[in-house]
Amino acid sequence: MKFLKITLFLIAVAILGWWLFTPRSESLPEGVVQISFGSFGSPQQVDVYREIIRRFEEENPNIRVDLRTPSSGAYFQKLKTEMAARIAPDVTWVDVSAFYSFADKNVFRPLEEFARNDPEFHREDYFEGIIQAFTHEGELYALPKSCGSMVLFYNQDHFDEAGIPYPDETWTWDRMVEECAKLTRDTDGDGRVDRYALAPLDLLDLLAQYEVPILSPNRDECVLDSPEAFRVCKFLRDLTFEARLIPSAAQIGGFGVSSGAATGGGRGGASIGIFDLFTLEKVSM
Structure with missing residues (x-):
């Protein structure tokens, strides 16, 4: 019982912190929706994300993207806490080392159906190893934003x-x-x-x-x-x-x-x- 109370307290603190420190969304025009995107990186990488979002919003004027960039050291722990509290971003970045811990819990929506029905998506455009790394139980769950050799x-x-x-x-x-x-x-x-x-x-x-x-x-x-x-x-x-x-x-x-x-x-x-x-x-x- 004590453990449960502590857990609920921590979740409540996380929700309060999120509510206090997450920028409030501005009122949206009629017909416009907002989605949230969670990721982390250096200030230069965040600038790249912002440019990608700018171009995406230009091509999709009815969609606004709220970028969330917590500190990298606490990113995955914060993501797990947000998922438990049902306030996680709509779209989020995870690396391959963390992917299966989330996929096993069925917290991500598979992309397989979208991939099969999108005429502009071609698996051969990606390295096969990367596609396989983000495939769980025969379903594609994610696409790489970047990959490279060490x-x-x-x-x-x-x-x-x-x-x-x-x-x-x-x-x-x-x-x-x-x-x-x-x-x-x-x-x-x-x-x-x-x-x-x-x-x-x-x-x-x-x-x-x-x-x-x-x-x-x-x-x-x-x-x-x-x-x-x-x-x-x-x-x-x-x-x-x-x-x-x-x-x-x-x-x-x-x-x-x-x-x-x-x-x-x-x-x-x-x-x-x-x-x-x-x-x-x-x-x-």
């Missing part, structure tokens, strides 16, 4: 200082480990690393690169106890604690987690995606 950005000054040739298409992970060992530095001689060779790597990216599954085909069993998964996890562990090329989770706070800032100062290189390019533009490389 690529390596590196600090040329650090490579020049260490006498390391710039990475090219011949580099393997073994070559990277060998060369980047020269980039990790204890600059003040206190026995602690002050500059790591690499920004933190994502375990999910490494598992995907080596085509190591996380779940069984029907997604009812975790298969991370496989020898292949163990080798990938050990590789990441060794980079962190043996080779000391990347900081541990406990050390990240002292260096910051921004890939852009990392390659500009505290790291030799960083594996990042297109979403961080706005940050890198502000950093002297």
